[in-house]
Amino acid sequence: MLETAVFETNFPGLNLVSRGKVRDIYDLGDSLLIVATDRISAFDVIMPDPIPDKGVILTRITEFWLRYLGDVIENHLISTDWRQFPEVCRPFGPQLEGRTMWVKKAQPLPVECIVRGYLAGSGWEDYKESGKLCGIPLPTGLIEAQELPEPLFTPSTKAALGEHDENISFEKMCEVVGTEVAERVKEAAVGLYRKAREYARERGIILADTKFEFGIVSGKLTLIDEVLTPDSSRFWPADRYRPGGSPESFDKQFLRDHLKSSGWKKSDPAPQLPREVVENTRARYLEALRRLSGETID
Numbered sequence: 001m002l003e004t005a006v007f008e009t010n011f012p013g014l015n016l017v018s019r020g021k022v023r024d025i026y027d028l029g030d031s032l033l034i035v036a037t038d039r040i041s042a043f044d045v046i047m048p049d050p051i052p053d054k055g056v057i058l059t060r061i062t063e064f065w066l067r068y069l070g071d072v073i074e075n076h077l078i079s080t081d082w083r084q085f086p087e088v089c090r091p092f093g094p095q096l097e098g099r100t101m102w103v104k105k106a107q108p109l110p111v112e113c114i115v116r117g118y119l120a121g122s123g124w125e126d127y128k129e130s131g132k133l134c135g136i137p138l139p140t141g142l143i144e145a146q147e148l149p150e151p152l153f154t155p156s157t158k159a160a161l162g163e164h165d166e167n168i169s170f171e172k173m174c175e176v177v178g179t180e181v182a183e184r185v186k187e188a189a190v191g192l193y194r195k196a197r198e199y200a201r202e203r204g205i206i207l208a209d210t211k212f213e214f215g216i217v218s219g220k221l222t223l224i225d226e227v228l229t230p231d232s233s234r235f236w237p238a239d240r241y242r243p244g245g246s247p248e249s250f251d252k253q254f255l256r257d258h259l260k261s262s263g264w265k266k267s268d269p270a271p272q273l274p275r276e277v278v279e280n281t282r283a284r285y286l287e288a289l290r291r292l293s294g295e296t297i298d
Contacts, residue, residue: 005038005050006099011092021046022058022231027105028086031078034101034225040281042255043266044159049273053297055099057285058229062101064293065196065227072195073188075223076103076215098297106215106224109177112156112165113185115193118208119146120234120246123154126167134167145208145236145243151193153186158213184221185214196228203291205250206241208234230288250288255281 009024010016014033018025021041026033036055040047059080066075082089082096089096116123116133123133124144132138134154155173156165174182189212197207210233213225226232230251240248246257258277290296 005052006055006095007039007050008037009035009095011089011095013088014092022055023226028088028102030105031086032103032105033085033089033096034103035096036099036101036226040231040252040255042252042259044165045266045270047255047270047273049278051278051282051285053282054285056297057289058226058231059099059101060295060297061229061289061292062226064295066223068199069192069195069223069227072191073223074217074220075227076106076217078102078104103224104217104222106217106222108158108213108215108224109181109185110158111168111173111176111185112158113189113212113214114154114156114209115151115189115212116154116209117148117151117193117197118206118234119144119148120208123209135169143244145241145245145247147243151190151197153190181221188212188214188221188223192223192227200235200292201238204238205288205291206236206238206247208236208247210234230285235288250284250291252281252284254284 008019011026014026016024017027022037022039024035024037036058038050038052038054040051040054063077063080066077079085079102080100082093082100085096085102119127119133119142127133127138127142131140133152136152153170154167155170156167159165170182170186192212193210200207210228212223212227215222215224233251234253235250236247237250246253255277262271264271286296
Protein backbone atom coordinates (compact mmCIF):
# COMPACT_ATOMS: atom_id res chain seq x y z
CA MET A 1 0.00 0.00 0.00
CA LEU A 2 2.79 2.43 0.90
CA GLU A 3 4.39 1.79 -2.48
CA THR A 4 1.39 3.30 -4.28
CA ALA A 5 1.16 6.45 -2.14
CA VAL A 6 1.78 9.79 -3.86
CA PHE A 7 4.28 11.96 -2.00
CA GLU A 8 4.60 14.63 -4.68
CA THR A 9 3.65 15.24 -8.30
CA ASN A 10 5.58 16.48 -11.32
CA PHE A 11 3.80 17.08 -14.64
CA PRO A 12 6.07 18.24 -17.48
CA GLY A 13 4.50 21.15 -19.31
CA LEU A 14 2.27 22.20 -16.41
CA ASN A 15 3.30 25.23 -14.36
CA LEU A 16 3.88 24.17 -10.75
CA VAL A 17 3.50 27.34 -8.66
CA SER A 18 3.24 25.95 -5.13
CA ARG A 19 4.07 22.82 -3.18
CA GLY A 20 2.46 23.12 0.23
CA LYS A 21 2.19 20.77 3.16
CA VAL A 22 -0.25 18.57 1.24
CA ARG A 23 -1.21 20.16 -2.09
CA ASP A 24 0.69 20.74 -5.32
CA ILE A 25 -0.82 23.65 -7.25
CA TYR A 26 -0.49 24.15 -11.00
CA ASP A 27 -1.35 27.42 -12.75
CA LEU A 28 -3.40 26.97 -15.94
CA GLY A 29 -3.74 30.70 -16.68
CA ASP A 30 -7.24 31.71 -15.59
CA SER A 31 -7.69 28.61 -13.43
CA LEU A 32 -5.71 26.27 -11.16
CA LEU A 33 -5.26 22.56 -10.60
CA ILE A 34 -5.08 21.66 -6.91
CA VAL A 35 -3.61 18.18 -6.53
CA ALA A 36 -3.95 16.63 -3.06
CA THR A 37 -0.97 14.37 -2.42
CA ASP A 38 -0.70 11.81 0.38
CA ARG A 39 1.71 13.94 2.40
CA ILE A 40 0.79 14.57 6.03
CA SER A 41 2.06 17.21 8.41
CA ALA A 42 1.86 17.66 12.16
CA PHE A 43 2.85 20.72 14.15
CA ASP A 44 3.62 22.39 10.77
CA VAL A 45 6.23 19.72 9.91
CA ILE A 46 5.81 17.46 6.86
CA MET A 47 6.35 13.81 7.77
CA PRO A 48 8.58 11.67 5.49
CA ASP A 49 5.98 8.91 5.23
CA PRO A 50 2.76 9.54 3.26
CA ILE A 51 -0.67 8.20 4.20
CA PRO A 52 -1.88 6.09 1.24
CA ASP A 53 -5.07 7.42 -0.43
CA LYS A 54 -5.13 10.46 1.85
CA GLY A 55 -5.26 12.89 -1.08
CA VAL A 56 -8.19 11.03 -2.62
CA ILE A 57 -10.05 11.03 0.71
CA LEU A 58 -9.44 14.76 1.24
CA THR A 59 -10.61 15.59 -2.27
CA ARG A 60 -13.81 13.56 -1.93
CA ILE A 61 -14.65 15.09 1.43
CA THR A 62 -13.97 18.61 0.17
CA GLU A 63 -16.08 18.06 -2.95
CA PHE A 64 -18.94 16.74 -0.83
CA TRP A 65 -18.89 19.77 1.47
CA LEU A 66 -18.55 22.31 -1.35
CA ARG A 67 -21.71 20.95 -2.93
CA TYR A 68 -23.59 20.60 0.37
CA LEU A 69 -22.71 24.11 1.53
CA GLY A 70 -23.14 25.80 -1.84
CA ASP A 71 -26.20 27.72 -0.65
CA VAL A 72 -24.19 29.44 2.11
CA ILE A 73 -21.50 30.97 -0.11
CA GLU A 74 -20.07 30.49 -3.59
CA ASN A 75 -16.95 28.34 -3.94
CA HIS A 76 -14.17 27.99 -6.50
CA LEU A 77 -14.78 24.42 -7.70
CA ILE A 78 -15.20 23.83 -11.42
CA SER A 79 -14.77 20.05 -11.58
CA THR A 80 -13.01 17.04 -10.06
CA ASP A 81 -13.38 14.95 -13.23
CA TRP A 82 -10.05 15.05 -15.10
CA ARG A 83 -11.90 14.34 -18.36
CA GLN A 84 -13.37 17.84 -18.07
CA PHE A 85 -10.01 19.50 -17.35
CA PRO A 86 -8.26 21.60 -20.01
CA GLU A 87 -6.63 19.63 -22.83
CA VAL A 88 -3.11 20.26 -21.51
CA CYS A 89 -3.98 18.14 -18.43
CA ARG A 90 -5.29 15.09 -20.29
CA PRO A 91 -1.96 13.22 -20.61
CA PHE A 92 -1.77 13.09 -16.82
CA GLY A 93 -5.33 11.90 -16.25
CA PRO A 94 -4.49 8.66 -14.41
CA GLN A 95 -2.27 10.52 -11.91
CA LEU A 96 -4.81 13.34 -11.47
CA GLU A 97 -7.84 11.10 -11.09
CA GLY A 98 -9.58 11.24 -7.75
CA ARG A 99 -7.19 13.66 -6.06
CA THR A 100 -7.50 16.83 -8.12
CA MET A 101 -9.77 19.88 -8.16
CA TRP A 102 -9.91 22.18 -11.16
CA VAL A 103 -10.82 25.55 -9.68
CA LYS A 104 -11.30 29.21 -10.49
CA LYS A 105 -8.30 31.36 -9.74
CA ALA A 106 -8.86 33.52 -6.65
CA GLN A 107 -7.05 36.27 -4.83
CA PRO A 108 -6.65 34.54 -1.43
CA LEU A 109 -7.22 36.53 1.75
CA PRO A 110 -4.04 36.52 3.87
CA VAL A 111 -5.78 35.06 6.94
CA GLU A 112 -6.85 31.64 8.20
CA CYS A 113 -10.50 31.64 9.30
CA ILE A 114 -10.95 29.33 12.28
CA VAL A 115 -14.27 28.55 13.95
CA ARG A 116 -14.22 26.77 17.31
CA GLY A 117 -17.26 25.10 18.83
CA TYR A 118 -15.42 23.21 21.57
CA LEU A 119 -12.48 23.92 23.86
CA ALA A 120 -9.68 21.80 22.39
CA GLY A 121 -6.13 21.82 21.11
CA SER A 122 -4.31 25.13 21.28
CA GLY A 123 -7.56 26.77 22.40
CA TRP A 124 -7.59 24.63 25.54
CA GLU A 125 -3.92 25.40 26.23
CA ASP A 126 -4.65 29.12 25.82
CA TYR A 127 -7.64 28.94 28.16
CA LYS A 128 -5.66 27.13 30.88
CA GLU A 129 -3.04 29.86 30.84
CA SER A 130 -5.17 32.97 30.41
CA GLY A 131 -8.84 32.14 30.92
CA LYS A 132 -9.32 33.32 27.33
CA LEU A 133 -9.47 31.75 23.91
CA CYS A 134 -7.43 33.74 21.40
CA GLY A 135 -8.02 36.84 23.50
CA ILE A 136 -11.76 36.24 23.93
CA PRO A 137 -12.78 35.96 27.62
CA LEU A 138 -14.55 32.71 28.56
CA PRO A 139 -16.45 31.62 31.68
CA THR A 140 -14.35 30.14 34.47
CA GLY A 141 -14.39 26.44 35.27
CA LEU A 142 -14.56 25.06 31.72
CA ILE A 143 -12.92 21.69 31.05
CA GLU A 144 -11.08 20.26 28.07
CA ALA A 145 -13.29 19.36 25.08
CA GLN A 146 -16.31 21.16 26.58
CA GLU A 147 -18.75 22.70 24.14
CA LEU A 148 -18.53 26.48 24.06
CA PRO A 149 -21.65 28.60 24.67
CA GLU A 150 -21.44 29.85 21.06
CA PRO A 151 -19.08 29.08 18.16
CA LEU A 152 -16.13 31.49 18.23
CA PHE A 153 -14.44 32.98 15.17
CA THR A 154 -10.69 33.14 15.83
CA PRO A 155 -8.64 34.26 12.81
CA SER A 156 -4.92 33.76 12.45
CA THR A 157 -2.10 34.76 10.14
CA LYS A 158 -1.34 32.56 7.14
CA ALA A 159 2.27 31.55 7.69
CA ALA A 160 4.75 30.50 5.02
CA LEU A 161 5.61 26.80 4.72
CA GLY A 162 7.59 25.65 7.74
CA GLU A 163 6.49 28.57 9.90
CA HIS A 164 3.66 28.79 12.41
CA ASP A 165 0.34 30.61 12.11
CA GLU A 166 -0.28 33.17 14.83
CA ASN A 167 -3.67 34.03 16.30
CA ILE A 168 -4.83 37.59 15.70
CA SER A 169 -7.77 39.57 17.01
CA PHE A 170 -10.78 40.29 14.84
CA GLU A 171 -9.79 43.96 15.04
CA LYS A 172 -6.39 43.12 13.58
CA MET A 173 -8.08 41.12 10.82
CA CYS A 174 -10.15 44.20 9.99
CA GLU A 175 -6.92 46.14 9.58
CA VAL A 176 -5.52 43.46 7.25
CA VAL A 177 -8.49 42.84 4.93
CA GLY A 178 -10.84 45.74 5.69
CA THR A 179 -13.79 45.84 8.07
CA GLU A 180 -16.45 45.07 5.48
CA VAL A 181 -14.66 41.99 4.15
CA ALA A 182 -13.80 40.81 7.67
CA GLU A 183 -17.44 41.03 8.75
CA ARG A 184 -18.57 39.09 5.68
CA VAL A 185 -15.92 36.43 6.24
CA LYS A 186 -16.87 36.02 9.90
CA GLU A 187 -20.57 35.66 9.06
CA ALA A 188 -19.85 33.16 6.28
CA ALA A 189 -17.40 31.08 8.35
CA VAL A 190 -19.72 30.77 11.35
CA GLY A 191 -22.65 30.01 9.05
CA LEU A 192 -20.69 27.27 7.29
CA TYR A 193 -19.62 25.80 10.63
CA ARG A 194 -23.14 25.77 12.06
CA LYS A 195 -24.64 24.02 9.02
CA ALA A 196 -21.80 21.50 8.80
CA ARG A 197 -21.89 20.80 12.55
CA GLU A 198 -25.58 19.97 12.42
CA TYR A 199 -25.12 17.65 9.43
CA ALA A 200 -22.08 15.91 10.98
CA ARG A 201 -23.85 15.37 14.30
CA GLU A 202 -26.67 13.54 12.51
CA ARG A 203 -24.01 11.15 11.23
CA GLY A 204 -22.36 10.51 14.56
CA ILE A 205 -19.55 13.05 14.31
CA ILE A 206 -18.89 16.08 16.49
CA LEU A 207 -17.27 18.87 14.49
CA ALA A 208 -15.19 20.46 17.24
CA ASP A 209 -13.49 23.12 15.16
CA THR A 210 -12.37 23.82 11.61
CA LYS A 211 -10.38 26.17 9.41
CA PHE A 212 -11.71 27.86 6.26
CA GLU A 213 -9.96 29.87 3.59
CA PHE A 214 -11.56 32.54 1.47
CA GLY A 215 -10.56 34.51 -1.60
CA ILE A 216 -11.96 37.02 -4.05
CA VAL A 217 -13.14 35.73 -7.46
CA SER A 218 -14.49 38.34 -9.91
CA GLY A 219 -15.09 40.69 -7.01
CA LYS A 220 -17.03 38.14 -4.93
CA LEU A 221 -16.08 36.58 -1.61
CA THR A 222 -15.54 32.90 -2.36
CA LEU A 223 -14.81 29.76 -0.33
CA ILE A 224 -11.53 28.20 -1.53
CA ASP A 225 -9.06 25.38 -0.81
CA GLU A 226 -9.94 22.30 1.25
CA VAL A 227 -13.13 22.33 3.30
CA LEU A 228 -13.98 20.47 6.50
CA THR A 229 -11.48 17.65 6.05
CA PRO A 230 -9.67 15.70 8.77
CA ASP A 231 -6.61 17.84 7.95
CA SER A 232 -8.39 21.13 8.66
CA SER A 233 -10.88 20.04 11.34
CA ARG A 234 -11.31 18.09 14.55
CA PHE A 235 -13.83 15.26 14.14
CA TRP A 236 -14.85 13.30 17.24
CA PRO A 237 -17.10 10.20 17.31
CA ALA A 238 -20.23 11.39 19.11
CA ASP A 239 -20.91 8.04 20.80
CA ARG A 240 -17.51 8.08 22.52
CA TYR A 241 -17.29 11.79 23.31
CA ARG A 242 -16.54 12.59 26.93
CA PRO A 243 -15.48 16.11 27.98
CA GLY A 244 -12.58 16.31 30.40
CA GLY A 245 -9.81 14.96 28.17
CA SER A 246 -8.64 14.72 24.57
CA PRO A 247 -11.38 12.76 22.75
CA GLU A 248 -10.79 9.98 20.26
CA SER A 249 -10.84 11.46 16.78
CA PHE A 250 -11.19 10.87 13.04
CA ASP A 251 -8.40 13.28 12.19
CA LYS A 252 -4.63 13.48 12.61
CA GLN A 253 -4.76 13.78 16.38
CA PHE A 254 -3.68 10.12 16.45
CA LEU A 255 -0.46 11.17 14.69
CA ARG A 256 0.03 14.17 16.98
CA ASP A 257 -0.41 11.96 20.05
CA HIS A 258 2.13 9.46 18.69
CA LEU A 259 4.68 12.21 18.13
CA LYS A 260 4.16 13.64 21.61
CA SER A 261 4.51 10.23 23.30
CA SER A 262 7.60 9.32 21.24
CA GLY A 263 9.61 12.20 22.70
CA TRP A 264 10.01 13.88 19.32
CA LYS A 265 10.59 17.63 19.52
CA LYS A 266 9.35 20.08 16.92
CA SER A 267 12.91 21.27 16.41
CA ASP A 268 14.05 17.74 15.47
CA PRO A 269 14.01 16.36 11.91
CA ALA A 270 10.70 14.74 10.99
CA PRO A 271 10.74 11.10 12.16
CA GLN A 272 9.85 7.97 10.23
CA LEU A 273 6.33 6.82 11.10
CA PRO A 274 5.64 3.27 12.30
CA ARG A 275 3.44 1.29 9.94
CA GLU A 276 0.69 1.07 12.57
CA VAL A 277 0.56 4.87 12.81
CA VAL A 278 0.24 5.14 9.03
CA GLU A 279 -2.46 2.46 8.88
CA ASN A 280 -4.43 3.80 11.85
CA THR A 281 -4.34 7.36 10.50
CA ARG A 282 -5.58 6.14 7.12
CA ALA A 283 -8.40 4.20 8.79
CA ARG A 284 -9.54 7.29 10.68
CA TYR A 285 -9.62 9.40 7.52
CA LEU A 286 -11.57 6.68 5.71
CA GLU A 287 -14.09 6.52 8.54
CA ALA A 288 -14.63 10.27 8.31
CA LEU A 289 -15.30 9.92 4.57
CA ARG A 290 -17.71 7.03 5.08
CA ARG A 291 -19.71 8.70 7.84
CA LEU A 292 -19.93 12.09 6.19
CA SER A 293 -20.57 11.18 2.55
CA GLY A 294 -21.52 7.51 2.62
CA GLU A 295 -18.64 6.83 0.23
CA THR A 296 -15.56 4.69 0.59
CA ILE A 297 -12.57 3.72 -1.54
CA ASP A 298 -11.10 0.33 -2.41
